Amino acid sequence: MSLWQPVSPDVWQGRDDSSEASNALRLFQTVRQSDTQHPSGEDIALLGFACDEGVRRNQGRPGAAQAPDVLRRALANMASHQGHERLIDMGTIGVDGDALETAQQALSETVTACQQSGMRTLVLGGGHETAWAHGRGVLDAFPGERVVIINLDAHLDLRHASQATSGTPFRQLALYCAEQQREFHYACLGVSRAANTLALWDEAARLNVTLVEDLDFQQQALTALTPLLEQADRVYLTIDLDVMPAGEMPAVSAPAALGVPARDLLPVIEKICRSGKLQAADLVEFSPGFDRDGQGAKLAARLAWQIAHWWA
């Protein structure tokens, strides 16, 4: 089986208002496909990662493998504004059975190639195992540069485990940086004290992670961003959708009891996007089977929509 899967033509579909005016367009009419267009330096490569093997290994609720096309469909009918013309859909990378590491390697290499050709990368899907692949791809594209990883998440994902899971990506990235004598810069914003054991908090302290708890997000998150953005050469933003309250975002592997509402997340996301340093972003842990009337998909797609818009 090929790990790379093209996007089916029935995914990017929506309401056609183009007879009303030449700029009455929606994303399905402006997103370009990689096989028909040559990417340029200004483009944002949209990549799906159809994978939930990391969630399965982490004893979670599988389903995140279905995320890429569900999120593409939710994006398709949204109005196309500034920045959205830069989106170029490069297809989806899947996982063959339980061969997670092979799929992660494929995503990592694709991200590095896109980044080195001057594109930025927006990855949709996967459990948080996406971050080991996406983050490594960015690190490999910019050796010698200071890459700051900003994770909006209820969980630290610094687990110590015998194999890669959705709970280990930032520990893997920390080890990877240490092997290369690179500094590891990691911030976890929106983290829940109740959802992470003391052992994980100790690990975060050992790795000098910048932390803003869910309870303090409104007061502290924007302030905490300033030094992070100043010290960065490049930023990798990863959004674990379980950072939001379960009532807003039911469609995740591990729903948050409290969470940070999207309204509070968005100013932080905007500041990161407008910093001029954002190189890569992803939305992970979306699990469509747990959605309610497509509301979680719409909200996740709106975050992706804002990122592409503010990135411009």
Ligand SMILES: N=CN[C@@H](CCC(=O)O)C(=O)O
């Ligand atoms: N991606 C990470 N997920 C959480 C899952 C927690 C849970 O299943 O309750 C973690 O490992 O901490």
Ligand SMILES: [Mn+2]
């Ligand atoms: Mn996570």
Ligand SMILES: [Mn+2]
């Ligand atoms: Mn999480």
